[in-house]
Amino acid sequence: MNNRMLVLAFFAVSLGASVASAQNQTKQDVSAAHDSHDYSELNKAPAKARTRMNPFQNDPEAVVAGQILFEDHCAECHGAAGIGGKKGPSLRHPEVQNATPGTLFWLLTNGVAWKGMPVWSRLPEAQRWQLVRYMKTLGVNDGYKTDEKP
């Protein structure tokens, strides 16, 4: 009986913490789109990952395929135009658009789980490269061009 109470207590605490964590994370994400520090994870990509070339760099179909993948998996958080939303930062920030394809691929693969970005290695490697190919076509948002500070 004591064991059962302990287990129930554990799950009750878990549920409470889950809700609290999710709400806290939402608050962080709302400001994420406008916080340049959110892009610092890009700098953590190892040198070897940064220099990887996109095998679909010269494949025009990869942009179209990447756009479909983006709509299915990324737009929910980063917005349909990639300008960011409540849950995810802008992908049209210079930090992202100036990052190498290898860096973006590395970030997609590893995610930033502690800041809300899931691991996307569930997508096959080819699809992650197609996504990167599309992301690089988004370009820097006009707002960032005129004012470097978002």
Next chain:
Amino acid sequence: MVSSARFATLIFILIIVLPRLVQAQENPYIVTYDQFLEEPRNLEIEYFSTYGMQRGGNDFHSYWVEFEYGATAWWTTEFYLDAQTTFHDSTVATGVRWENRFRPLKREYFINPVLYVEYEHVNGADKILKELEGHDIENDFLTPNAEARDEVKNELELKLILGSNLKGWNVSENFLFVKNLTNEPWEFGYAVGASRPLALKASAKRCSFCPQNFVAGVEMYGGLGDRYNFGLQETSQYLAPVLAWNIPSGWTLRLSPTFGLNDNSHQFMLRVGVAREIPGFGDMVKSLFTGRR
């Protein structure tokens, strides 16, 4: 009770009629867990069904609904409702489960661990075979529902989930440790699976039948005895081809014909699953209470 044919028709209509939400990218496993968690604040509602052939007794149809919620990118919590129908016997609810999965490492490695903890409040009529542990065998299912449901089990279930991606393949291994919260010993089990999309590259057009939407593989699972009698003796073992169809409308369909590998196993089971992901569910719920979007 809604017949299976009517239920299948209803599901088909819903798949066609409901607008696209977000395309899921699910592996096809029914029993094996991979290393991936639900996306943050998304809710996935899943229905699974198992038709099982029973030697020496009545065949059964067990079914369960899962509500899987991504609390964070590293934490998924899930609630189950289980039931079963034993033909020429009765239909009974068999229990509830609450599971949590945690991804402890920040980066992706060759082998990625996920920690799993579940509390189960089920009765002895439970036949969903969501996992096999200890000395669970086919003969356990011969007890009539009226009698079996009187046995109540409160169990703590722990799993170590290991998952790897290699050249488009997902390979997952689960090690299962179960403790009935009475004085019964720890029981053990396992599940392993491997799967791969039929195409690794995405198509440049949105399509339902593109090969990248289909993921095929195989899984194997079974009991490993208990603390006092560890091993394959008096256990059941299963091998199951698995197939998932991730439809652009946001639905995932799973199919798995399952074959028993020894005399203690059900000879054949047919398992199907239907799942739909609701993106941003957590935000929707929050906006109901705060009025903000």
